[in-house]
Amino acid sequence: MPDGQSRESGARAELLRAAEEALRQQAPALPPAAAALLHRLAEALPTAELAAEPPERIAAATASLYAFAAERKPGTAKVRLLPPGPGRGAVAVAEIVTEDMPFLVDSVLAALALSGRTPRRLLHPVLRVARDAAGRLEGFAEGGAAESMMHVEIAPATARLLGGGGEAPDEGWETTEAALRRALTETRLAVADFPAVLQRLRAAEAEIAREDRPRPPPAVPSCAGWRRTISSSSATG
Structure with missing residues (x-):
């Protein structure tokens, strides 16, 4: 993998980890499957767009949708x-x-x-x-x-x-x-x-x-x- 792609992949993984941590803090009662929904929602976002979103906002959107789908x-x-x-x-x-x-x-x-x-x-x-x-x-x-x-x-x-x-x-x-x-x-x-x-x-x-x-x-x-x-x-x- 070229260096640029590797750096982007590493940055994206770090952004998703931060969003997952925010999800655990905001909605500790949600099951681990909520993190899977977070990743699927984030799939459609380019890394630059993902980086522009506060992890708390991504977590809040995930928690809301998962609870609604319960x-x-x-x-x-x-x-x-x-x-x-x-x-x-x-x-x-x-x-x-x-x-x-x-x-x-x-x-x-x-x-x-x-x-x-x-x-x-x-x-x-x-x-x-x-x-x-x-x-x-x-x-x-x-x-x-x-x-x-x-x-x-x-x-x-x-x-x-x-x-x-x-x-x-x-x-x-x-x-x-x-x-x-x-x-x-x-x-x-x-x-x-x-x-x-x-x-x-x-x-x-x-x-x-x-x-x-x-x-x-x-x-x-x-x-x-x-x-x-x-x-x-x-x-x-």
């Missing part, structure tokens, strides 16, 4: 929005815990944009979790169910939608939280319906293939092409 009923998304305040400074924080599924990030960003909110940072680790029958978090384990645990920092001021004209939306944080809940509910329904939609497209494709019909011109997407497009989107969204 219990979740199957088939539900947990959402809460914490307004600007102590430990968060001038930004609000949305915390989301749900089964991992396609389109989560796109849905969250769209809900924020339509609410006139600007995300400053979105951390989105997907972890394999073990829960008991009541939904209580027992830890992280290989082979567990994949869950998305999101930490979204949001600018305090609302912004006018592009092309919307007029003033920025005058909405409180409760309205923004409700928009996130609604978006996640609709995403879950869309993902649940997707296999049936795909089955119908395949049936239509097979029916068209059996019939003696002229092929559509190149500019018109075929049924098969459309099916491949949405299948690819669902796998990568």
Whole structure:
């Protein structure tokens, strides 16, 4: 490993150790698995950005999200929005815990944009979790169910939608939280319906293939092409 990369790796490890120590001091009752969440949240941060964050702030974000994820009923998304305040400074924080599924990030960003909110940072680790029958978090384990645990920092001021004209939306944080809940509910329904939609497209494709019909011109997407497009989107969204 080149010297520069080695120094950066060493500096990063030291920053994470400081954040872990801050986590132990702030939330001594949390299990060791909370440190694993801290590392997964930090994965998305470049070393320079990680160094600019006080370790206490990283620890506080981890402790809050882990405590929020401690219990979740199957088939539900947990959402809460914490307004600007102590430990968060001038930004609000949305915390989301749900089964991992396609389109989560796109849905969250769209809900924020339509609410006139600007995300400053979105951390989105997907972890394999073990829960008991009541939904209580027992830890992280290989082979567990994949869950998305999101930490979204949001600018305090609302912004006018592009092309919307007029003033920025005058909405409180409760309205923004409700928009996130609604978006996640609709995403879950869309993902649940997707296999049936795909089955119908395949049936239509097979029916068209059996019939003696002229092929559509190149500019018109075929049924098969459309099916491949949405299948690819669902796998990568």
